[in-house]
Amino acid sequence: MNIPQDNVDPDRTMILVRELHKSFGDIHAVNGISFEVKRGETYGLLGPNGAGKTTTMRMLSALSPASSGHIEVGGIDVTEHGREVREILGVVTQHDGHDSGLTVLQNLTLHGYLEGLSKSQAKERAMEVLTFFGLEERASANVYELSGGMKRRLAISRALLTQPSVVVLDEPTTGLDPQSRNRVWEQLAVMKRAGVTVLMSTHYMEEAATLCDRLSIMDHGRILDEGAPDELVERHAGEEVAQVRTRSDAVLEQLRERLAGTPYRLNEVGALVTISSDNGHRPDISDIDGVRVTYRPGNLEDVFMVLTGRELRDE
Numbered sequence: 001m002n003i004p005q006d007n008v009d010p011d012r013t014m015i016l017v018r019e020l021h022k023s024f025g026d027i028h029a030v031n032g033i034s035f036e037v038k039r040g041e042t043y044g045l046l047g048p049n050g051a052g053k054t055t056t057m058r059m060l061s062a063l064s065p066a067s068s069g070h071i072e073v074g075g076i077d078v079t080e081h082g083r084e085v086r087e088i089l090g091v092v093t094q095h096d097g098h099d100s101g102l103t104v105l106q107n108l109t110l111h112g113y114l115e116g117l118s119k120s121q122a123k124e125r126a127m128e129v130l131t132f133f134g135l136e137e138r139a140s141a142n143v144y145e146l147s148g149g150m151k152r153r154l155a156i157s158r159a160l161l162t163q164p165s166v167v168v169l170d171e172p173t174t175g176l177d178p179q180s181r182n183r184v185w186e187q188l189a190v191m192k193r194a195g196v197t198v199l200m201s202t203h204y205m206e207e208a209a210t211l212c213d214r215l216s217i218m219d220h221g222r223i224l225d226e227g228a229p230d231e232l233v234e235r236h237a238g239e240e241v242a243q244v245r246t247r248s249d250a251v252l253e254q255l256r257e258r259l260a261g262t263p264y265r266l267n268e269v270g271a272l273v274t275i276s277s278d279n280g281h282r283p284d285i286s287d288i289d290g291v292r293v294t295y296r297p298g299n300l301e302d303v304f305m306v307l308t309g310r311e312l313r314d315e
């Protein structure tokens, strides 16, 4: 599929966000965030519900004005030239709006037509996109027959119809079962190989770790840290973390005492205690009686926990 590339500068910044703020009355939904996305990168905003991800994406897509700050997409100032920005941007919102009386192909064709293609161009483009994503056999299925996962994939296909150089995806797999999630991930991988620049939000750490070249950890309208998934894990959680399932308060108390004043950090979620070490190495707590310790690699969930003291999931 033909993705427009200007070939001028492979390091070109496609998204630039500086000191962006958005308030709703007293709520600082986005509270001074800055980040950049280079061409061809997949960049994630990882954070729980209410972190400010959707608000950020809406401002970036010129769907909602910023309270203050600066945003550029493809070198175009979003505040000044919202319409031009929407022309180079594909947007997949958190809830897809499909016309459910139509077939998949009709839905895409109608969308292309509304975006300014001629009817025959729209149809040609629609078939191209369906083939690109291996969805051509679903072209004549009615939209209401599609599973949740297929609807998401149709929404992503639709965003690519107008050959955007930047695609914004708000929680592309929220609410999907693991198998459908995998299919969406495959679709996003195809898009990435084609050189599309992607900004996506998610509250699934596994999704962020799998798809994103770099990401921001967001909470309460702020970016807590930014980096490649591995870098973030190394910086905050370490290569390996220890886990202990505490069977009694006495064991938990013993564990807390043992770890006080050590370079180990302890995070308690119910009966499950996760221990990470400042130097990133495997924490050694083998000398505590009656405690069975298991070890696993650190992950972005641990990073969020270390940075906020809370769990990322299921707020």
Ligand SMILES: Nc1ncnc2c1ncn2[C@@H]1O[C@H](COP(=O)(O)OP(=O)(O)O)[C@@H](O)[C@H]1O
Residues within 6 Å of the ligand: 024, 027, 028, 029, 047, 048, 049, 050, 051, 052, 053, 054, 055, 056
């Ligand atoms: N239109 C709005 N009016 C008032 N508050 C809003 C509005 N949109 C979002 N918010 C608030 O802004 C904060 C961030 O929301 P949102 O950007 O939707 O977060 P996320 O997408 O990360 O879940 C939340 O506290 C939310 O309640």
Ligand SMILES: [Mg+2]
Residues within 6 Å of the ligand: 053, 054, 055, 094, 170, 171
């Ligand atoms: Mg949201």
